[in-house]
Amino acid sequence: MSNYEYKAQIIDAKSYDYIRKLVYQHSRINLGDDKLDLVSARLNKRLRETKILTIPDYIDYLNANEGEMENLIDIISTNHTFFFREIQHFEFMQTHALPELHNYAKNQGGSEFRLWCAASSSGDEPYSLAIQLQEYFKNKNFNWDIQATDISNRILAKAQNAVFPEERLKEVRPDLLRSYFQKGFGAQEGFYRVKEELRQKVTFSRLNLLQPQYPFQKPFHVIFCRNVMIYFDRQTQEELVNHLSNILVPGGYLMIGHSESLTGIKHPLKSVKPAIYQKI
Numbered sequence: 093m094s095n096y097e098y099k100a101q102i103i104d105a106k107s108y109d110y111i112r113k114l115v116y117q118h119s120r121i122n123l124g125d126d127k128l129d130l131v132s133a134r135l136n137k138r139l140r141e142t143k144i145l146t147i148p149d150y151i152d153y154l155n156a157n158e159g160e161m162e163n164l165i166d167i168i169s170t171n172h173t174f175f176f177r178e179i180q181h182f183e184f185m186q187t188h189a190l191p192e193l194h195n196y197a198k199n200q201g202g203s204e205f206r207l208w209c210a211a212s213s214s215g216d217e218p219y220s221l222a223i224q225l226q227e228y229f230k231n232k233n234f235n236w237d238i239q240a241t242d243i244s245n246r247i248l249a250k251a252q253n254a255v256f257p258e259e260r261l262k263e264v265r266p267d268l269l270r271s272y273f274q275k276g277f278g279a280q281e282g283f284y285r286v287k288e289e290l291r292q293k294v295t296f297s298r299l300n301l302l303q304p305q306y307p308f309q310k311p312f313h314v315i316f317c318r319n320v321m322i323y324f325d326r327q328t329q330e331e332l333v334n335h336l337s338n339i340l341v342p343g344g345y346l347m348i349g350h351s352e353s354l355t356g357i358k359h360p361l362k363s364v365k366p367a368i369y370q371k372i
């Protein structure tokens with residue numbers, strides 16, 4: 093192993109087919125024929141990390157090491173995200189979803205607003221929502237809670253650490269940046285950490301969106317499931333949207349990514365605006 097010399101590998105058709113089936117089986121991420129170069133590039137990264145020479149050797153390693161499957165899903169999935177991404181959803185929360193659902197909950201005798209961020213990646217999305225909910229509910233004597241889940245333990249650990257480079261915080265208003273983040277100095281220059289009070293309000297846990305049962309006891313007022321469905325095939329998307337609908341309160345909202353679409357999918361939700369659906 094000490095003589096390991098890395099040489100970039102291009103995945104062969106048989107290995108690609110094998111990897112793609114395995115990834116689908118474990119995450120339902122649907123790798124099309126056009127993803128060969130992307131998968132090659134990402135596997136090469138893993139070859140370097142594990143000091144394995146060829147992709148067929150890596151497949152043997154994968155089959156012999158149970159824990160490696162999670163690393164494979166990790167390198168294949170895309171974690172791109174940033175604070176207040178797709179701002180239209182946050183605007184809709186402010187003008188419609190929050191006032192409506194706050195009233196609805198109060199009329200039901202409730203005192204709690206529950207939100208699920210269902211593919212939370214490195215935490216940018218749930219912390220953006222935590223800032224919004226904290227600002228909205230601050231003088232209202234009302235509890236709120238955010239569950240944030242992802243399939244990848246590696247990305248969840250990053251999210252819990254809550255340190256972000258400033259380029260991912262460009263959409264955060266300066267006053268909110270001051271209120272909710274600690275600025276890094278010295279070696280941490282250019283990075284910001286979410287303050288403890290806000291970190292405590294978000295509960296992170298691992299969850300595969302396609303698992304048969306979700307572990308939540310109570311339905312949610314809002315679910316953000318953005319920029320993950322794009323990796324699933326139609327049948328999987330349909331299964332997922334119906335599963336998510338079942339754990340929304342009546343009148344609750346599902347937000348999906350603006351590049352995603354539920355056209356052609358059977359589901360019980362009403363389309364309210366682009367990428368916004370409501371349970372009726």
Ligand SMILES: C[S@@+](CC[C@H](N)C(=O)[O-])C[C@H]1O[C@@H](n2cnc3c(N)ncnc32)[C@H](O)[C@@H]1O
Pocket residue numbers: 119120121169170171172173174177210211212213214217241242243244247299300301302317318319320349
């Ligand atoms: C592109 S990020 C989206 C982040 C955020 N929702 C946003 O819109 O900015 C997609 C995330 O989905 C996660 N993911 C992929 N397949 C999943 C699955 N089957 N169950 C749960 N999360 C999954 C990935 O690990 C990744 O962090």
